[in-house]
Amino acid sequence: MVDDASTTRRGRGRPPGPPLDLARRRTLLLDAAEDALRTGGSDVGLGEVAKIAGLSRSAVYAAFADRDALLDALAARRSRRIVDDLGSVLSTITDPRDQTRAAVDILAAWFEEEPVLAPVLMSRLSHAGAGDGSILDALVGILRAGFAARGSDDAAAEPWAHAIVGAVSSTVTWWSRTATMPRAQVVDHLTDLIWAGFSGVTPSA
CATH class of the missing domain: 1.10.357.10 (Tetracycline Repressor, domain 2)
Structure with missing residues (x-):
């Protein structure tokens, strides 16, 4: 997985293209967080959110300082x-x-x-x-x-x-x-x- 926060990894079913802007990345991560919480409950971590979103962990931290x-x-x-x-x-x-x-x-x-x-x-x-x-x-x-x-x-x-x-x-x-x-x-x-x-x-x- 690429660790450069400015680079996105193509998620399953998501076509290749230029890196997402920050607003779009935040929306993608919020959608992924909802999915992760629904299936994994309150203990879901940022790694699982990143995986669902098809982004690197560093891309998550570029959008949100922490889980809170x-x-x-x-x-x-x-x-x-x-x-x-x-x-x-x-x-x-x-x-x-x-x-x-x-x-x-x-x-x-x-x-x-x-x-x-x-x-x-x-x-x-x-x-x-x-x-x-x-x-x-x-x-x-x-x-x-x-x-x-x-x-x-x-x-x-x-x-x-x-x-x-x-x-x-x-x-x-x-x-x-x-x-x-x-x-x-x-x-x-x-x-x-x-x-x-x-x-x-x-x-x-």
Whole structure:
């Protein structure tokens, strides 16, 4: 295998050609990392990712400093996809409670579809892309709308969002392992819990 980070090794089924630019290489590695995690679980190393991508190990390190950097980038990409999905759903939903349920269901659906990959990335997901359309930012916006609908100060939106992300993460991780109830039921329970908090919220003076 060639060790020059600027050179790529032709992967199986990939035609020969000029070296990939860094952006394309990163995308190829992120796709390979997802495949590796799905089949090998959380202990997959960069060597396996490089093998799947058809690149040298040094090419991996040219794109990502270490395994943590690769996983953080993978979580950020997934976060953007989830926020995009949420944006599409919220464009047709105006009620804040229904918006909250939709957000919880998108996460639960991801765990249902990706039972190996989702738990690996979830702990990194809440802050992935923070300040640039992260899941946390999206939830803060939903909660602020909920406070506004009740004529209340929205100062609690951010701490509530952090607490909710933690609770939802823990619950959907447990649910994906145990499958003790249908997805719709666990989503309803989480939505009820979140919105029960609003029963104690009073309008601003």
